[in-house]
C-alpha cells in the first residue's frame with residue numbers, strides 16, 4: 001500500500017495539471033464538443049495505462065467512455081464511474097477560471113466532478129505503478145448525467161454495463177465531513193391533469209366545473225401520501241390552471257415529484273396516485289395521470305455494508321477522517337448499478353461545497369486523499 005501512497009505524493013503537480021486541463025475545457029451538458037474533447041483526452045491517457053476504450057458517440061449528447069483494463073483471470077471487474085458534463089453554460093469559465101487559493105480550488109465543475117475524474121485516473125495509475133492485476137477495472141464515464149440522459153440511450157446501456165461488475169465506486173462530488181453516500185432515493189415525476197367545464201363566472205357560474213377546485217382536493221390527497229419515516233415524499237411542485245379571474249377554469253395541471261427508497265415502493269405509490277386520479281370530488285370533471293420520468297433509487301443491497309466497511313477501515317488506516325454512511329434524496333447514475341445487483345458507494349470524489357453554483361470549490365488536499373483512498377480500497381477488495 002505504501003507504494004501507491006508514495007505514487008500519489010510524487011505526482012501532485014501532474015494531478016493538478018490534469019485537473020486544470022479538465023476544468024478549462026467547458027463541458028456543459030449541451031456542449032457536445034467540449035465533452036467529446038474530454039472523452040478523447042481521457043481515452044488517450046487510459047489507453048496508455050493498458051485499458052481498452054470504447055467511445056460511445058451520440059448525435060445530440062456528449063460522448064460516453066467505457067473502458068476496461070486488460071486482464072487475464074476470472075474475477076469480476078471493479079467499476080469506477082462518473083460524468084464529464086457540468087451544469088454550466090458556455091462562458092462560465094471566463095468569469096470563474098480554475099484557480100487555487102488558500103487550499104481551495106475553484107472553477108466550474110471543479111468538484112462536480114472533474115476532480116473526481118482526476119482521482120479516478122490517478123488511482124488507476126497508482127495501481128498500475130505496483131502492477132496491480134488482482135481484478136479487472138472497468139470505467140464508465142458519461143457525458144449527459146446532469147440532464148438525465150435525455151438525448152442518449154444511456155439509461156438502457158448503463159444497467160447492461162454495470163451488470164458484470166462486483167462493486168461500483170462513483171467519483172461524484174465528495175461531502176465535507178466525510179459522509180459517503182450508500183443510499184440515494186429514487187425519483188419519479190408525475191403529471192396530473194384535470195378537465196372541467198369553462199363558464200362565465202358571473203352569468204353561468206353553476207354551469208361551470210372548476211378544474212382548479214377539483215385539483216385542489218387531489219393535491220391535498222397526494223401530499224398526504226408522504227411518509228417521512230419510511231423515506232417516501234410527494235411534492236406538488238408546479239400547479240397551472242385557469243385563464244382569467246372571471247372564468248370558471250376548464251383545465252388544471254399539477255407536476256408531482258415522488259421520492260422513494262426502494263424500487264417496489266414506486267409501484268405502490270403509482271397505484272395510490274391512480275386511485276386519487278380516479279376519485280371525483282366535483283361531478284363532471286375528468287382527471288388523467290401519467291408518469292413522465294423515473295430515476296431508480298440507489299439501494300443498500302447485499303454487499304453494500306461490506307464495501308463501505310472496507311472503505312471505512314482503509315480510510316482509518318490512511319489516517320483520514322472516519323467516513324460514515326449517508327442517505328440522500330438526489331439521484332446519481334450509481335442507481336443503475338444497484339438496480340442490477342452490484343453494490344455501490346457514491347460521493348467519493350473531491351470534497352467541497354456549492355456545486356452547481358459559481359461559488360463551487362474543492363479542498364485541494366482532498367484530491368490526493370481521495371485518490372489514495374480509492375486506490376487503497378481497491379487493493380483490499
Ligand SMILES: [Zn+2]
Nearest residue numbers: 112113172173
Ligand atoms: Zn455530478
